[in-house]
Amino acid sequence: MKKSLYILLLFFWIIPSGFAQLKTHTFEEAEKLSKENPKPLVVFIHTSWCKYCTMMENSTFKNPEIINVLNSDFYFIPLDAETKNDIQFNNHKFQFIPNGNNTGIHELATALATINSQVVYPTVTVLQTDYSIVFQQQSFLSGKELTAILTKAKK
Numbered sequence: 001m002k003k004s005l006y007i008l009l010l011f012f013w014i015i016p017s018g019f020a021q022l023k024t025h026t027f028e029e030a031e032k033l034s035k036e037n038p039k040p041l042v043v044f045i046h047t048s049w050c051k052y053c054t055m056m057e058n059s060t061f062k063n064p065e066i067i068n069v070l071n072s073d074f075y076f077i078p079l080d081a082e083t084k085n086d087i088q089f090n091n092h093k094f095q096f097i098p099n100g101n102n103t104g105i106h107e108l109a110t111a112l113a114t115i116n117s118q119v120v121y122p123t124v125t126v127l128q129t130d131y132s133i134v135f136q137q138q139s140f141l142s143g144k145e146l147t148a149i150l151t152k153a154k155k
Helices: 002-014 027-036 051-058 064-073 107-113 143-153
Strands: 041-046 075-080 087-089 092-094 096-100 103-106 123-127 133-138
Touching: 027 075, 027 087, 041 051, 041 107, 064 143, 075 107, 092 107, 096 107, 103 107, 107 123, 107 133, 123 143, 133 143
Parallel strands: 041 075
Antiparallel strands: 041 123, 087 092, 096 103, 123 133
16 A cells, blocks of 8 residues: 555656646737737647648657747647638638538638648748748658757747
């Protein structure tokens, strides 16, 4: 019984301190927070069916160094490109645009993930404090690759 209690205490004392939590925001929240404390936005455009998106969620965005940089120097916004919710951002209302039976893409995903007339998942887009796009990358990014990008973006 004593051993179980020690293991339980150890679990609740040591384990949580080793896991940093990535703060995520909606566009509305980030826009409001940015007025008080301007920081660039990092938008992760993904879908539920994209295997590379899931890989990034489970590796890159679980990396403690990435979490620390995103939490301290950016507002991180995950955007499901197929969300049907309207999004109010930068004085514009963005909507889901259907393009078939139960398929479509959100206007904001199109605006932030289009490179060479094409949207590919996952896409990471960095917006400066004036919401201009300063970086876009359409592919899986490792923690090391994203760290280099974030280091350049916060200068």
